[in-house]
Amino acid sequence: MTTLTSSIAVEKVTNSRIKEVNFANLEFGKNISDHMFVVDFSSGKWGAPAIIPFGDLKFSPAMLSIHYGQSVFEGMKAFRTSSGKINIFRPHKHLERFNRSLDRMCMPPVPQDLWLSGLKALIEIDKDWVPDVEGASLYIRPVMFATESRLGVKVSDQFKFIILTCPVGPYQAKPYRLKVENKFVRTAEGGTGFAKCAGNYGGAFYPTQIAKEEGFDQILWTDHKGHKYIDEVGMMNVMFVLNGKLVTPQLSTAILDGVTRDSILTIARDLGKFQVEERRVSIDEIEEGFVQGTLTEAFGTGTAAVVAPIAVIHINGKDYQIPDAGPTSFQQQAKTKLNNMRMEVEPDAFSWNYLVNV
Numbered sequence: 001m002t003t004l005t006s007s008i009a010v011e012k013v014t015n016s017r018i019k020e021v022n023f024a025n026l027e028f029g030k031n032i033s034d035h036m037f038v039v040d041f042s043s044g045k046w047g048a049p050a051i052i053p054f055g056d057l058k059f060s061p062a063m064l065s066i067h068y069g070q071s072v073f074e075g076m077k078a079f080r081t082s083s084g085k086i087n088i089f090r091p092h093k094h095l096e097r098f099n100r101s102l103d104r105m106c107m108p109p110v111p112q113d114l115w116l117s118g119l120k121a122l123i124e125i126d127k128d129w130v131p132d133v134e135g136a137s138l139y140i141r142p143v144m145f146a147t148e149s150r151l152g153v154k155v156s157d158q159f160k161f162i163i164l165t166c167p168v169g170p171y172q173a174k175p176y177r178l179k180v181e182n183k184f185v186r187t188a189e190g191g192t193g194f195a196k197c198a199g200n201y202g203g204a205f206y207p208t209q210i211a212k213e214e215g216f217d218q219i220l221w222t223d224h225k226g227h228k229y230i231d232e233v234g235m236m237n238v239m240f241v242l243n244g245k246l247v248t249p250q251l252s253t254a255i256l257d258g259v260t261r262d263s264i265l266t267i268a269r270d271l272g273k274f275q276v277e278e279r280r281v282s283i284d285e286i287e288e289g290f291v292q293g294t295l296t297e298a299f300g301t302g303t304a305a306v307v308a309p310i311a312v313i314h315i316n317g318k319d320y321q322i323p324d325a326g327p328t329s330f331q332q333q334a335k336t337k338l339n340n341m342r343m344e345v346e347p348d349a350f351s352w353n354y355l356v357n358v
């Protein structure tokens with residue numbers, strides 16, 4: 001196999017913007033790191049990859065992605081570990097999902113070699129942007145979109161793949177108040193819900209805005225056929241401790257295959273504390289769990305928070321409260337374990353860490 005990235009052309013910034021960043025108070029997505037990785041795909045081939053200063057790019061207003069939505073992204077993180085190394089968490093798993101999303105959107109896959117060498121080179125150059133503050137990390141945003149300039153509805157022949165990064169602080173949101181959605185859908189079985197494509201997010205803005213106006217933080221999405229079964233939460237997957245079991249909706253074409261979901265399920269199975277069930281989860285059984293007192297935990301899982309406690313679920317016009325997740329709760333134990341593994345405090349039992357030389 002030929003190597004695509006034996007050389008990555010590098011153009012460094014003359015003036016780093018890092019002096020402007022307050023690492024003690026990071027606002028998500030505000031401070032994009034000095035450099036970005038860019039590479040074009042055209043006529044069936046990848047072009048020459050480069051790392052250049054982050055900044056504006058020039059595009060045609062007829063570029064296909066802004067008209068027809070061929071745009072796919074990923075979200076992952078790198079951490080400064082206890083031994084001072086930089087660890088990109090599960091980049092292979094993120095690439096698998098990126099390529100599944102690309103395939104669904106008729107876009108070419110990114111080769112592993114290009115993905116890993118681009119990530120490594122970019123993070124080595126912007127290593128000072130990886131926060132050294134407890135709980136903080138470098139958020140990594142790979143994105144690929146159609147760049148062919150043409151107004152006809154068609155699959156683009158040209159794409160741009162970019163990797164951006166930005167330092168992010170510890171996740172501090174208060175426990176969520178969720179609204180069970182029984183009118184709108186995020187996606188449907190057979191649709192694009194399992195793909196991290198831009199349109200899924202744009203389409204969720206409107207119902208989410210309504211839920212926020214009603215006093216909720218996020219939506220608990222339900223199936224498109226009858227709004228009976230749970231899919232996921234806004235930007236997270238969802239898990240419950242119900243009747244002493246860890247229960248989560250099984251993957252389908254309507255649910256994003258969260259990397260954190262997989263990590264938490266793997267840790268749960270390894271701890272052996274609970275039986276783990278990936279299956280259809282109905283709103284009715286969650287409501288019954290509240291009424292009977294058998295629902296003891298509910299939380300979201302995602303790259304941003306690892307686990308985010310849920311405080312309230314609004315079902316059939318009624319707010320059901322969930323007790324606070326204390327330090328002995330499953331969600332807190334799993335979160336600590338995952339953090340310890342990726343910070344090299346505990347052994348990397350599942351080979352999830354990808355350490356970069358800095």
Ligand SMILES: Cc1ncc(COP(=O)(O)O)c(C=O)c1O
Nearest residue numbers: 235236237256258259260302303
């Ligand atoms: C719709 C959706 N579901 C679930 C997740 C959680 O996925 P992950 O754990 O890979 O961050 C995300 C975040 O990426 C998301 O956008």
